[in-house]
Amino acid sequence: MTGHGLESGILMVMTQTAVRTLKELGEYDPVKFLDALNRTIYKNVQRMNSEKNLTLAVLNYSKGNLSISGQHEETLIVRNDGKIERIDTMDLGFPIGLDDDIASLISHATVKLQPGEGVVLYTDGIPEAKDNYRTLLACARSMLPESF
Numbered sequence: 001m002t003g004h005g006l007e008s009g010i011l012m013v014m015t016q017t018a019v020r021t022l023k024e025l026g027e028y029d030p031v032k033f034l035d036a037l038n039r040t041i042y043k044n045v046q047r048m049n050s051e052k053n054l055t056l057a058v059l060n061y062s063k064g065n066l067s068i069s070g071q072h073e074e075t076l077i078v079r080n081d082g083k084i085e086r087i088d089t090m091d092l093g094f095p096i097g098l099d100d101d102i103a104s105l106i107s108h109a110t111v112k113l114q115p116g117e118g119v120v121l122y123t124d125g126i127p128e129a130k131d132n133y134r135t136l137l138a139c140a141r142s143m144l145p146e147s148f
Contacts, residue, residue: 012054080116
């Protein structure tokens with residue numbers, strides 16, 4: 001979610017309501033789900049005369065396969081040997097509420113998970129975390145791209 005405050009909070013409540021509604025209607029296709037969510041949020045953002053937007057990833061797990069769609073922070077896969085696999089979601093979607101039609105921009109990645117492996121999801125507050133001196137915390141620095 002871009003920004004803070006009342007306007008961002010209202011947009012988050014709208015998003016949660018739209019997500020719950022789509023789920024209740026049984027819409028599980030990630031492209032249709034994200035497209036319908038985007039159109040709803042885009043129209044609301046336009047009506048509010050706002051420039052707010054958000055990123056959102058949809059994850060579906062079935063029989064050892066994890067499907068990821070939508071743009072958000074990296075998805076981290078913790079393998080049984082302790083290695084961390086980073087799944088970049090930049091090419092899996094587009095920010096919600098920024099454009100009226102994103103269906104052609106939504107894609108997915110599939111990751112095979114073995115028993116005992118895990119998935120870590122986090123918000124942008126983690127890589128942007130700073131201490132009292134406004135220095136990135138160690139956990140935040142470790143999440144930055146190596147070229148940063």
